[in-house]
Amino acid sequence: MFPAFDSVGYVSPQTIAFDSPLTFASGATLNRYDLTVETYGELNAARSNAVLVCHALSGHHHVAGFYQDAPDPAKSEGWWDNLIGPGRPLDTRKFFVIGVNNLGGCHGSTGPSTINPDTQRRYGSDFPIVTVTDWVRSQVRLADHFGIESFAAILGGSLGGMQAMQWSIDFPERVRNVLAIAAAPKLSAENIGFNEVARQAIRTDPDFHDGHFYQHGVVPKRGLRLSRMLGHLTYLSDDLMGEKFGRSLKGADYKFGFEPEFEVEKYLRYQGDKFAGYFDANTYLLMTRALDYFDPAQAFDGNLAAAFANSTAKYFIAAFTSDWRFSPARSKEIVSALLANKHDVSFAEIESVEGHDSFLMPIPQYHALLRAAFDGIKV
Amino acid sequence: MSGYVRPDFDVVTAWVPHGATVLDLGCGDGELLTRLQRERGIKGYGVEIDDAGVVACLDRGLNVLQANIESGLNLFADAAFDVVILSQTLQATRHTEALVREVLRVGKSAIVTLPNFGHWSVRWQLGVGGRMPVSKRLPYQWYDTPNVHFSTIKDFDVFCVEKGIAVERRAALAGGREVRFLPNVRAETAVFQIRGATANTRPV
Numbered sequence: 001m002f003p004a005f006d007s008v009g010y011v012s013p014q015t016i017a018f019d020s021p022l023t024f025a026s027g028a029t030l031n032r033y034d035l036t037v038e039t040y041g042e043l044n045a046a047r048s049n050a051v052l053v054c055h056a057l058s059g060h061h062h063v064a065g066f067y068q069d070a071p072d073p074a075k076s077e078g079w080w081d082n083l084i085g086p087g088r089p090l091d092t093r094k095f096f097v098i099g100v101n102n103l104g105g106c107h108g109s110t111g112p113s114t115i116n117p118d119t120q121r122r123y124g125s126d127f128p129i130v131t132v133t134d135w136v137r138s139q140v141r142l143a144d145h146f147g148i149e150s151f152a153a154i155l156g157g158s159l160g161g162m163q164a165m166q167w168s169i170d171f172p173e174r175v176r177n178v179l180a181i182a183a184a185p186k187l188s189a190e191n192i193g194f195n196e197v198a199r200q201a202i203r204t205d206p207d208f209h210d211g212h213f214y215q216h217g218v219v220p221k222r223g224l225r226l227s228r229m230l231g232h233l234t235y236l237s238d239d240l241m242g243e244k245f246g247r248s249l250k251g252a253d254y255k256f257g258f259e260p261e262f263e264v265e266k267y268l269r270y271q272g273d274k275f276a277g278y279f280d281a282n283t284y285l286l287m288t289r290a291l292d293y294f295d296p297a298q299a300f301d302g303n304l305a306a307a308f309a310n311s312t313a314k315y316f317i318a319a320f321t322s323d324w325r326f327s328p329a330r331s332k333e334i335v336s337a338l339l340a341n342k343h344d345v346s347f348a349e350i351e352s353v354e355g356h357d358s359f360l361m362p363i364p365q366y367h368a369l370l371r372a373a374f375d376g377i378k379v
Numbered sequence: 380m381s382g383y384v385r386p387d388f389d390v391v392t393a394w395v396p397h398g399a400t401v402l403d404l405g406c407g408d409g410e411l412l413t414r415l416q417r418e419r420g421i422k423g424y425g426v427e428i429d430d431a432g433v434v435a436c437l438d439r440g441l442n443v444l445q446a447n448i449e450s451g452l453n454l455f456a457d458a459a460f461d462v463v464i465l466s467q468t469l470q471a472t473r474h475t476e477a478l479v480r481e482v483l484r485v486g487k488s489a490i491v492t493l494p495n496f497g498h499w500s501v502r503w504q505l506g507v508g509g510r511m512p513v514s515k516r517l518p519y520q521w522y523d524t525p526n527v528h529f530s531t532i533k534d535f536d537v538f539c540v541e542k543g544i545a546v547e548r549r550a551a552l553a554g555g556r557e558v559r560f561l562p563n564v565r566a567e568t569a570v571f572q573i574r575g576a577t578a579n580t581r582p583v
Contacts, residue, residue, distance in 0.1 A: 316437075335444065336454050342400065342422060347444045348433055365430050372437035 002074055003066055006087040008040040010073070011065035015108055018141055022103075025293075028128035032117070035142055036101045036108025037061050040084060041092035043146065049379035050148045051095045052139065053080065054156035054163035057231070057287045058279060060107035063099035082362040089371035094379060095152065103138050104130040104286040112282030113214065123282075125211025130286055132159075132294045136166045143174065152379050153177035157359035158326060159287065162294045165334070168311040169296050177377050179316045179370070182323055182359040184330035185304050185337070186295035191325065194234055195288040198227030202281045211282050220281045225272035227284060232271050237322035237355035297337075304333065305340035314344040316373045318366070320358035321351050346373070386555035387466060387492040388414060390570045394490055394548065395419050399461035402426065402486065404448050405468030408435035416441075424460075449474055455485040463489045467568075470494060471525045476542065483575035488547065491571045495551070497531030497563040516567055532563045535571060543576035 003009045015036045023029045038061045043050060053063050064084035070076035084090045084097055101109040104127060112127040119126075128134075143151065154164040154175050161183030167175045187195070202208060205223030209216050245264040260266045300306035315338055319331035328349045338345040350366045352358035358366070388411050395401060399421050403412050406425030409432075415421045424442045427433050436443035444454065449472055463486030465478075470493060472478050482489045494517055495501075504512040511521040519526065530538070532551060539546050550570045551562030558565045 332454060336456075339424070339454060339459065340456055344442050345424075345444070346433075346437060346442050347446070349445050351430075365434070368434045369437060372434050376437065376440045 004085075006085045007081065008065040008085045008092055010068040011038050011040065011062070011078070012067070013038050013061055013108060016142065016145055018138075018145075020141075022134070022138060022141075024128045024134045025131045026129050030103075030110065030128065033103060033110035033138070034108070034114075035103070035110075035138065036105075037142065038063065038065070038078075038099045040064055040097040040099075041095055043096040043148070044379065046379075047146070047148050048150070048152060049094060049096050050143075050146065050151050051090060051097045052143075052151050052154045052164075052167075053084075053097060053099045054135075054139075054154065054160035055079075055099070055102065056156070056158040056160045057291070058275070058284075059160065060105060061099040061101040061109075062107070064097070080360060082360075083367070083370065089367050090155070090374050095374070098142070098146070100139060100142060102130070102135050102287075104128075104283060104290075106280030106283040111280065112211070112286065113280045122212075122214040124214060125282060127282060127286065129289055129293075131290055132162050132166045133170060135163055135290070136170055139163070139167070140171060140174065149174065151175045151177075152377050153179060153374070155179040155181075156183070157181040158183060158356065159291055159294075162291075166294075166296060168313040168315075169307055172311045172313065175313050177316070177373075178311075178313045179318075179373060180331075180334065181318045182320060182326050182331075182356055183317075183334065184326045185297065185333050187291055188330075192292050194230065194325075195292055198230050198288055199285050201226035201230070202285060205281075208281065211285075213281070219276070221276040224276035224279060224281050224284065225269075228275035228279075229268040229272040232268060234325050235356040237324065237353060239322060240353045240355060243353065304337035308337050308341050308343065311341075311343065316346050316348075316369075318348040318350055318359075318369065320355070321349060322353050323356045323358060325356040385410075385466075386552045387568050387570050389555070390550045390552065390557075391415075391464060391466060391490050391492065392418055394570075394572055395421060395462050395464075398422075400459070401462045401464060402455065402460040403464045403466070404452075404482070405465065405471070406436060406441075406443065407432050409439045409441045409443065411464065411466060412436070412441050413439050448472065448478060452481045452485050457484055458487050460486045461488070462486060464492075465489065466492045467494065470528050470530070473527060475528045476538075479542070479544070479573075483544065483573070488572060488574045491535075491573060493530060493532075493535060493569050493571070494526075495532050495563065495566045495569050496529040497533060498553075498567050499564050502564070514567075532566060532569045535569065539571070539573060545574045545576050546571055547574055548572040 015034050019032050021031045062078045064078040064081045066073050067076040086093045101107045104111045112123045116123045154167050156164045161180030164178045164180050168178045202223035205220035207218040208220040248263040296307040297304040317331050319328035335347045348369050401421045401423045403425045406427050412423045426444050428447050433445045463482045501512040551558050551566030552568045553566050
């Protein structure tokens with residue numbers, strides 16, 4: 001039966017307009033903006049059962065369920081559908097779940113591809129640089145919109161986990177549980193390096209036009225494609241790629257040329273093309289920059305424990321053995337800082353082969369942990 | 380380790396001060412931490428390597444950290460805990476001395492519970508029967524046991540003296556009761572409260 005009995009079923013997004021100005025960490029201001037969201041489950045009378053799901057680099061508000069009006073509804077499932085639904089680890093019979101597309105995104109919320117009301121053209125590279133703290137402040141207004149004083153939990157993987165942590169630092173009274181999966185307290189030089197290569201691929205594409213490619217009727221597809229290929233490589237693990245592709249060839253023999261012959265080349269090109277077909281280049285730049293700038297300890301002389309001093313949330317931190325982009329050691333830095341404050345914290349190191357992408361996979365141990373963590377949350 | 384009543388838990392519970400910050404190394408399914416929270420109002424953290432144990436602790440709402448205690452306790456700062464508990468764990472570790480040092484670094488004191496290999500039934504099985512001992516408390520065969528460093532009560536006493544570790548309290552248990560006469564022969568389990576000698580001899 002489709003959708004499955006434990007799916008949230010068919011869903012539809014809604015866009016919420018915010019009319020009071022939001023000033024960013026950079027000093028730039030947006031006078032008004034929209035946030036596109038989806039919700040699953042019912043907000044209880046006390047408004048105490050809300051869970052916010054923060055997305056990572058290329059995510060959005062469509063976290064779970066399916067779109068009835070999609071060309072192929074069965075292929076329209078949300079990016080974390082395996083986690084959310086009646087009877088799933090994040091159980092929508094208990095929780096009211098909100099998925100949000102971040103500011104600067106390209107899936108409905110105000111972002112670089114939105115028309116700037118002041119200039120009547122798309123923001124493009126005029127869109128302010130957004131940081132994780134900016135996102136959190138915009139999400140606070142979203143909570144206000146729903147009348148949610150404090151979230152039962154804020155959950156995210158990777159960049160999403162960083163937002164969840166930042167919430168507990170900036171608005172400790174408004175989040176009771178933080179679940180940060182495959183995250184890090186800040187990027188390493190290597191991480192920033194990968195991001196910079198991805199950005200250079202986009203910004204040096206002749207079709208980029210300094211971020212105003214919309215007016216030229218083109219998309220810097222080559223750059224987007226390259227940045228996605230690079231990103232994809234770093235999200236997987238050597239083991240998984242060995243298992244999945246090895247050195248398999250498309251044909252029987254070497255062709256002694258540069259057309260894709262290895263399966264892995266074909267795969268990366270496919271992923272790159274797919275991504276370049278729908279993702280906004282400026283959004284990709286913004287999202288990677290938000291990652292680079294994330295460093296809650298910076299305001300505390302590099303002392304991460306001091307950054308968490310006022311938070312009151314209970315934390316669940318998890319990392320995956322095959323994730324070399326945000327390795328378990330990075331999560332342990334977070335755990336150590338929380339322990340130094342005697343905060344409630346649990347940490348799991350989960351066996352996986354899927355690298356950084358593991359956080360999206362229905363790995364039985366991972367889902368058992370999340371189920372236990374969510375079951376223990378009082379609403 | 381579940382399936383039978385753990386008499387050492389009674390002693391550990393009695394020895395942990397109210398409101399203490401406690402680290403339970405090798406906390407299993409979190410039974411002891413749960414009891415300590417209920418009866419002593421502790422702030423507790425468990426460390427467990429086993430996947431199912433970690434899930435069980437989360438199910439109980441405990442703070443649990445998945446880690447291999449053999450690779451050190453570098454998640455924790457010096458003297459971060461009032462009490463560190465090693466209940467029936469030490470005999471299954473390889474780098475026993477290094478671990479005890481780490482325990483005394485992160486804990487102001489430690490409570491260690493050990494199966495007593497000096498118990499008469501162990502001596503009997505090995506000395507007369509000529510076989511490695513198997514009992515309900517030590518249910519493993521020699522080839523599948525996780526326990527690699529067995530000791531007697533006397534052995535652990537000597538270890539502490541040689542390593543400059545202060546033994547603050549000791550209880551020897553048989554059938555859930557404390558035994559004072561011939562403990563190294565009659566006790567199945569021993570509980571030690573220890574403290575790094577430096578804590579007592581620090582120059583003023």
